Each structure stands twice: as C-alpha cells, then as structure tokens.
Amino acid sequence: MKVILRNPRREIEIQGPMVADSLLRRLEINPETVLIICNGTLVPRDTRFSDDDEIELRPVISGGAA
Amino acid sequence: MKCRRCKAPAVIDIRRHNAAFCSDCFIHHCKEQVKKAIDEFKMFGPEARILVAVSGGKDSLALWHILTQLGYRVDGLYIGLGIGDYSDESGVKTRAFADAHGYKLVEVSLPSDYGYDIPTAASRTNRAPCSSCGLSKRHLFNKAALDGEYDVLATGHNLDDEAAVLLGNVLHWEPGYLGRQYPVLPATDGFAKKVKPLVKMGEREMAAYCVLLDIDYQVEECPMAEGNRHLGYKEVLNSLEQRSPGAKAAFLSSFFSRGHEYFREAAHVEKGELNSCDECGSPTTGSRCAFCALRNRVISETPVSIGRISNAPISISRKD
Numbered sequence: 001m002k003v004i005l006r007n008p009r010r011e012i013e014i015q016g017p018m019v020a021d022s023l024l025r026r027l028e029i030n031p032e033t034v035l036i037i038c039n040g041t042l043v044p045r046d047t048r049f050s051d052d053d054e055i056e057l058r059p060v061i062s063g064g065a066a
Numbered sequence: 067m068k069c070r071r072c073k074a075p076a077v078i079d080i081r082r083h084n085a086a087f088c089s090d091c092f093i094h095h096c097k098e099q100v101k102k103a104i105d106e107f108k109m110f111g112p113e114a115r116i117l118v119a120v121s122g123g124k125d126s127l128a129l130w131h132i133l134t135q136l137g138y139r140v141d142g143l144y145i146g147l148g149i150g151d152y153s154d155e156s157g158v159k160t161r162a163f164a165d166a167h168g169y170k171l172v173e174v175s176l177p178s179d180y181g182y183d184i185p186t187a188a189s190r191t192n193r194a195p196c197s198s199c200g201l202s203k204r205h206l207f208n209k210a211a212l213d214g215e216y217d218v219l220a221t222g223h224n225l226d227d228e229a230a231v232l233l234g235n236v237l238h239w240e241p242g243y244l245g246r247q248y249p250v251l252p253a254t255d256g257f258a259k260k261v262k263p264l265v266k267m268g269e270r271e272m273a274a275y276c277v278l279l280d281i282d283y284q285v286e287e288c289p290m291a292e293g294n295r296h297l298g299y300k301e302v303l304n305s306l307e308q309r310s311p312g313a314k315a316a317f318l319s320s321f322f323s324r325g326h327e328y329f330r331e332a333a334h335v336e337k338g339e340l341n342s343c344d345e346c347g348s349p350t351t352g353s354r355c356a357f358c359a360l361r362n363r364v365i366s367e368t369p370v371s372i373g374r375i376s377n378a379p380i381s382i383s384r385k386d
Contacts, residue, residue: 006285006286007287032081032304033270033304034270035277037277042077042089042277043077044067044076044079044086045079046067046079058273058277059287061287062123062125062269062287063288063294063296
C-alpha cells in the first residue's frame with residue numbers, strides 16, 4: 001500500500017494488509033499527532049488496510065505560539 | 067469502531083473521551099464543545115459582533131465556520147505576513163473559503179501596509195521569527211477589532227496550543243503570563259475583549275472537522291516555526307497523552323479551574339501603568355509600543371515603500 005507523509009511530503013510503499021494502529025507503531029508516529037485518511041476518507045485506528053489502499057497520515061500539529 | 071451516539075461506523079476515535087464518532091455526530095460534538103466553552107467562560111452573547119483572526123489554517127477556518135453555524139455574526143481578519151509561498155498559499159485558501167461561504171473578510175498586509183515582513187523582522191532584530199510574528203499579529207488583531215468596533219476578537223487557539231503555552235509558562239514560572247492565560251480576556255482601555263472558543267478542542271479534532279467538511283486549509287507547517295520551543299512542548303505533551311489519554315485536557319482545565327486565580331493579580335501588577343504610544347496611540351508602558359518599536363527598527367534598515375501609515379484605520383473589506 002502507498003503511504004503519504006507530510007512535512008516534507010513523501011511517499012513510501014508498505015506491504016499490506018495491516019491495521020492502522022500497527023502502521024503508526026511501525027512508522028513510530030504518535031497517533032495523537034496525525035489523521036488517518038484512507039483513499040480520501042477519514043478512518044479510525046482500528047481500520048484494516050489492504051495492499052491497494054492509499055493512506056495519508058496527515059500531521060495536525062501547528063507551531064505558532066502567538 | 068462504532069459511533070458513541072448513533073452506533074454507525076466511526077470515522078474518528080478520540081481517546082481522551084474514550085469515544086469514536088461518525089461524521090455527523092463528530093460535527094455535532096465539535097459544535098457542542100465550542101458552545102460549552104462559550105457558555106462556561108461567558109465569552110459573548112448571541113448578539114455580539116465577532117472578529118475571528120484567520121490564518122488559512124485548520125483551527126481558524128474551523129472556528130469561523132462553527133461560530134457562523136451556531137448563528138453568531140462573525141467576520142474574518144487575515145493578516146498577510148510576507149512569509150513567501152507559505153503566506154501566498156494561506157491567503158489564497160482564506161479568500162477561497164470566505165468567497166465559498168459568503169463571509170466577510172478584512173485583510174491587512176504587513177509588507178504593503180506597514181513596510182516589513184516577518185523574515186526581515188526576524189533577521190534585522192535577532193528575534194525568533196515567532197516572536198516578531200506574534201507581536202505583530204497581536205497588535206494588528208487588537209487594532210482591527212477596535213477600528214471595526216467589534217465586541218470581541220476570537221482566535222483559533224485550541225486545547226493543544228494552550229496546554230503547550232501553559233507548560234512553557236510553568237517551566238519558567240512566569241506569574242504575569244500565567245495570570246493572563248485564560249480563555250477570556252476582558253476589554254480594557256485600548257484593548258479589545260479576546261476569547262478562545264476552541265479551548266476544549268484538540269488540534270487533531272479541528273483538522274478532522276476540516277477534512278470531513280471539505281474545508282481546504284493550509285496543511286503545510288509555517289517554515290519559520292520549525293524547531294521552535296512551542297513545538298517541543300507539544301511533543302512532550304503528546305507523549306504524555308499517548309501514555310495517559312486526557313492528560314493534556316486535565317492539565318489545562320485544572321489550571322483554569324484551580325490554578326489561574328492564584329496568578330490573576332500578577333497579570334495586573336506586571337502590566338503596570340499604561341500610556342499612549344507616541345506613534346500609533348496604542349496602550350504601552352513606555353513612550354512607544356512594542357509594535358512601533360519593532361517596525362521602526364526593521365524599516366529603518368529596509369528601503370521599502372510604506373503603503374499607508376500605521377495609525378490609519380484598517381478598513382480593507384473585500385465583501386460587504
């Protein structure tokens with residue numbers, strides 16, 4: 001499956017199937033810091049991805065302190 | 067996962083609430099949380115004229131949308147900061163959002179109207195970019211709210227932002243800052259009333275709100291914020307949250323309910339006696355406010371033309 005990461009934007013290929021929570025653990029991403037978007041749809045952490053899915057892990061942390 | 071309210075398939079889980087929601091129920095949840103914050107902290111009444119500071123990011127666009135959906139009279143204020151492509155894109159997204167929804171947007175451009183931009187200010191003054199940016203925005207937000215005779219200025223600071231600021235203020239034991247950290251700051255001479263209606267909403271929830279409603283926001287991080295202290299505090303808090311869901315909300319809400327009162331007086335003491343700035347008339351403890359001092363220092367070394375003088379009323383409305 002194709003996994004899209006941001007800041008900077010990049011794409012990686014990971015062998016599926018895999019549950020979203022496991023994907024985050026494998027990539028060492030804190031689930032508090034991203035949205036999981038599968039084929040353009042927001043999904044929760046227990047979603048099972050198949051090999052032909054496109055997954056975006058969209059960061060949600062913004063840095064302005066003002 | 068199933069939605070906590072209607073048992074339909076969930077689209078998002080929120081661990082601190084030990085809950086998951088479908089799209090409709092999540093949107094409902096967001097509006098309820100904002101309503102709750104407005105009521106709990108007595109932010110404003112149903113007739114208030116509200117100016118929302120918008121950046122093109124998820125929080126401010128979502129806030130603008132939610133407040134309007136709740137029936138409030140809300141206009142947006144966008145400040146162009148001159149941070150290259152990042153500012154260009156955030157301006158495009160903000161204007162597109164306002165146009166699509168028929169909202170009124172007030173615009174101010176730091177380079178065109180005040181003769182400097184944030185990267186130049188940071189390099190000329192040796193201040194951290196976020197420091198120059200925050201100082202400039204706070205001044206212009208306040209000025210726009212007063213000039214436009216709005217009852218209140220609303221910003222999109224969310225639970226994560228405020229928890230991170232609180233951690234910084236506690237790590238450095240800043241009594242004055244702790245005294246001023248509250249979801250409502252009342253209007254005083256020369257200062258508009260300021261509110262933070264997203265204080266009960268995590269930034270992951272605000273991003274989800276935008277995704278579910280197809281609100282096209284600026285996803286990329288500000289290039290000048292990279293590695294700043296605030297992001298470091300968020301990282302620490304999110305590590306805590308991962309181990310102990312609800313830690314961030316408990317840290318912040320307990321401060322508001324049990325800690326803030328002990329610092330309230332310090333905010334007044336540190337503010338000191340206020341005069342009017344010699345240049346723009348804004349309240350200041352010296353003869354010149356921090357904004358004018360910053361601007362003078364930057365433009366004295368920057369040969370750019372000034373579009374209009376700094377104490378002119380801000381009234382660049384795109385829509386009426």
